[in-house]
Amino acid sequence: MNYQVNEKGYYGEFGGAWIPEMMYTNIDELKRRYLEIIESSEFKGEFDQLLKDYVGRPSPLYFASRLSEHYGSKIYLKREDLNHTGSHKLNNTIGQILLAQKLGKTRIIAETGAGQHGVATATVCALKGVQCIVYMGALDVSRQAPNVKKMKMLGAEVIPVHSGNKTLKDATNEAMRDWINNPVDTHYIIGSVVGPHPYPDMVARFQSVISAEMKKQLLEQTGSEFPTRVLACVGGGSNAAGAFYHFLDDEQVELIGIEAAGKGVDTDETAATLSVGSPGVLHSSKTMLMQTDDGQIVEPYSISAGLDYPGIGPMHANLHKTGRAKFLAATDEEVLQAVLLLTQKEGIIPALESAHALAALDKIDMKPDDVNVINLSGSGNKDMETYLNYFGY
Amino acid sequence: MNNRINTLFEKKTNNILSVYFTAGFPNLNDTVKIIQELEKNGVDLIEVGMPFSDPTADGPTIQKSSELALKNGMSLNLLFEQLKTIRKSVSIPLVIMGYFNPVYQYGVKAFCEKCNEIGIDGAILPDLPLDEFEAEYSSTFEANNLHNILLITPQTSEARIRQIDAACSGFIYMVSSSSTTGAGKKVEDFQKDYFERIKNMKLKNPTVIGFGISDNATFANACKYAHGAIIGSAFVSSFNADRKIEKTVTQFVKNILSPA
Numbered sequence: 001m002n003y004q005v006n007e008k009g010y011y012g013e014f015g016g017a018w019i020p021e022m023m024y025t026n027i028d029e030l031k032r033r034y035l036e037i038i039e040s041s042e043f044k045g046e047f048d049q050l051l052k053d054y055v056g057r058p059s060p061l062y063f064a065s066r067l068s069e070h071y072g073s074k075i076y077l078k079r080e081d082l083n084h085t086g087s088h089k090l091n092n093t094i095g096q097i098l099l100a101q102k103l104g105k106t107r108i109i110a111e112t113g114a115g116q117h118g119v120a121t122a123t124v125c126a127l128k129g130v131q132c133i134v135y136m137g138a139l140d141v142s143r144q145a146p147n148v149k150k151m152k153m154l155g156a157e158v159i160p161v162h163s164g165n166k167t168l169k170d171a172t173n174e175a176m177r178d179w180i181n182n183p184v185d186t187h188y189i190i191g192s193v194v195g196p197h198p199y200p201d202m203v204a205r206f207q208s209v210i211s212a213e214m215k216k217q218l219l220e221q222t223g224s225e226f227p228t229r230v231l232a233c234v235g236g237g238s239n240a241a242g243a244f245y246h247f248l249d250d251e252q253v254e255l256i257g258i259e260a261a262g263k264g265v266d267t268d269e270t271a272a273t274l275s276v277g278s279p280g281v282l283h284s285s286k287t288m289l290m291q292t293d294d295g296q297i298v299e300p301y302s303i304s305a306g307l308d309y310p311g312i313g314p315m316h317a318n319l320h321k322t323g324r325a326k327f328l329a330a331t332d333e334e335v336l337q338a339v340l341l342l343t344q345k346e347g348i349i350p351a352l353e354s355a356h357a358l359a360a361l362d363k364i365d366m367k368p369d370d371v372n373v374i375n376l377s378g379s380g381n382k383d384m385e386t387y388l389n390y391f392g393y
Numbered sequence: 394m395n396n397r398i399n400t401l402f403e404k405k406t407n408n409i410l411s412v413y414f415t416a417g418f419p420n421l422n423d424t425v426k427i428i429q430e431l432e433k434n435g436v437d438l439i440e441v442g443m444p445f446s447d448p449t450a451d452g453p454t455i456q457k458s459s460e461l462a463l464k465n466g467m468s469l470n471l472l473f474e475q476l477k478t479i480r481k482s483v484s485i486p487l488v489i490m491g492y493f494n495p496v497y498q499y500g501v502k503a504f505c506e507k508c509n510e511i512g513i514d515g516a517i518l519p520d521l522p523l524d525e526f527e528a529e530y531s532s533t534f535e536a537n538n539l540h541n542i543l544l545i546t547p548q549t550s551e552a553r554i555r556q557i558d559a560a561c562s563g564f565i566y567m568v569s570s571s572s573t574t575g576a577g578k579k580v581e582d583f584q585k586d587y588f589e590r591i592k593n594m595k596l597k598n599p600t601v602i603g604f605g606i607s608d609n610a611t612f613a614n615a616c617k618y619a620h621g622a623i624i625g626s627a628f629v630s631s632f633n634a635d636r637k638i639e640k641t642v643t644q645f646v647k648n649i650l651s652p653a
Binding site for chain 2: 016017018019020021022024025163164169173176177180181183184280281282283284289291293294295296297
């Protein structure tokens with residue numbers, strides 16, 4: 001089976017470009033030019049150089065011995081938290097800023113939830129000297145204050161969005177409105193594998209460096225490039241897309257995505273789209289959505305601002321539908337326990353988002369010789385306030 | 394099959410006034426009353442907005458009215474219920490405008506059939522793009538005598554405008570959005586060039602200009618270049634809790650049709 005996007009921008013029945021005509025010219029230009037640009041040797045040279053010298057790649061693949069002992073199975077952590085700016089998000093923004101410059105765009109807009117993508121976008125805009133505007137839900141502005149300050153210090157304008165639930169979905173709506181109103185000079189750096197084609201494929205390609213490195217590092221460390229399974233958290237799903245990408249056709253490798261259950265998938269306060277959702281169209285993509293029978297989008301909930309999204313990338317909707325990947329959900333409570341466990345077993349404080357993948361270790365059967373790779377997508381620095389309040393240190 | 398939109402453009406070729414309102418706003422059950430009053434005051438065509446939780450192509454006014462309408466309890470099912478007997482009292486063309494997802498959940502075929510049954514003449518679904526419409530839905534629309542009204546913008550290329558004109562029926566919705574003011578040109582000059590360019594293309598469909606039309610001057614200017622113009626946000630924001638619907642509509646339409 002083919003799990004990649006087809007020429008019409010679909011992954012199975014999911015994806016496409018359900019855009020209003022006002023976005024057509026920009027999306028059409030991207031669609032026509034993205035592959036030619038990002039596959040050119042000039043682009044690849046610049047991209048790889050920046051990933052190495054600026055982002056700090058390759059990120060280590062770390063054998064977590066005390067955590068492995070705890071679970072009685074071999075656990076490796078792909079340390080995306082050690083990237084510059086503290087998460088995998090920079091892989092994508094580096095790619096997109098280079099692309100935007102090739103397209104002659106001089107103004108960058110982005111949406112952000114936890115602020116990691118906002119910081120990663122503000123960072124590359126500072127690096128290239130380009131104007132940067134970041135839309136962020138007003139609730140997220142208040143719960144992710146350090147990242148807001150970082151973006152401002154980097155020279156970005158942060159615009160709080162007061163509509164809807166004041167979170168990631170609403171920030172995305174507002175960024176799309178900005179692009180509709182500024183169709184000529186602006187490039188929209190979407191932070192995840194969501195939105196109209198070609199974004200899901202383009203972002204997945206930029207993030208695929210994660211699984212490319214995993215294969216090389218696993219071969220060196222274990223003698224085989226194929227682990228038993230790869231685990232990654234999923235909101236929109238960009239870190240999971242990157243971690244799964246080069247394993248999609250290696251059917252012997254189990255792929256597990258972990259969504260945010262919030263207070264539980266059987267409560268109204270959840271963001272586990274695949275557990276409670278149905279097919280629909282949001283943010284210009286046909287995918288699985290949390291919605292009412294009338295087709296109105298339901299406000300999601302998660303303790304983690306980065307997973308607080310009522311949809312999911314169309315690639316993951318298809319991996320779910322075809323059964324190629326398995327999707328689980330972890331509650332806020334389980335996630336916080338997983339944060340503490342990793343912190344005290346390995347001396348690594350993970351981001352709330354990434355800890356969803358760690359929490360899944362309690363939910364799966366692992367044999368002693370299994371090789372489990374967890375994509376540790378981000379650092380917990382941005383979540384210290386939440387941790388300190390919860391754990392009472 | 395006769396469609397009221399075609400009949401309208403056959404008998405009237407300029408100064409067509411089309412008004413948009415959000416169903417369920419300001420009050421849940423104002424829908425029929427607003428439609429009746431708009432017709433009574435001389436409006437030619439009405440766009441009934443079905444609210445959506447995430448109106449990405451709309452500005453703050455329609456975002457707010459949509460949010461309130463949903464809070465009031467509006468849904469596509471209820472809207473169809475409210476419009477069930479609308480053709481007993483209203484004869485001007487009615488178009489449903491909204492986002493694709495509620496229609497998709499209702500079922501596109503069921504939606505088109507319901508529109509036909511009630512006497513809805515067209516639909517404007519901005520996030521149902523041309524290629525998806527042509528591949529999946531155009532025959533269903535046609536079978537139900539429902540026009541799919543497509544949009545063009547200042548950025549739409551000539552080749553694509555021709556393609557849209559071929560696939561579209563009823564009229565073409567010309568988005569006036571002049572946010573891009575090419576090489577040092579003023580907004581008005583840029584817009585004038587765009588309006589004239591479209592006028593000179595002599596499209597098969599009539600054109601109606603929308604976005605940024607709010608008073609007699611902007612209405613009259615748009616009508617110089619197109620068959621008519623659409624007013625949305627300005628009408629929606631004219632509602633005021635203290636005033637009756639009759640008075641609001643009468644006053645608003647009067648202001649649009651007569652110079653200040």
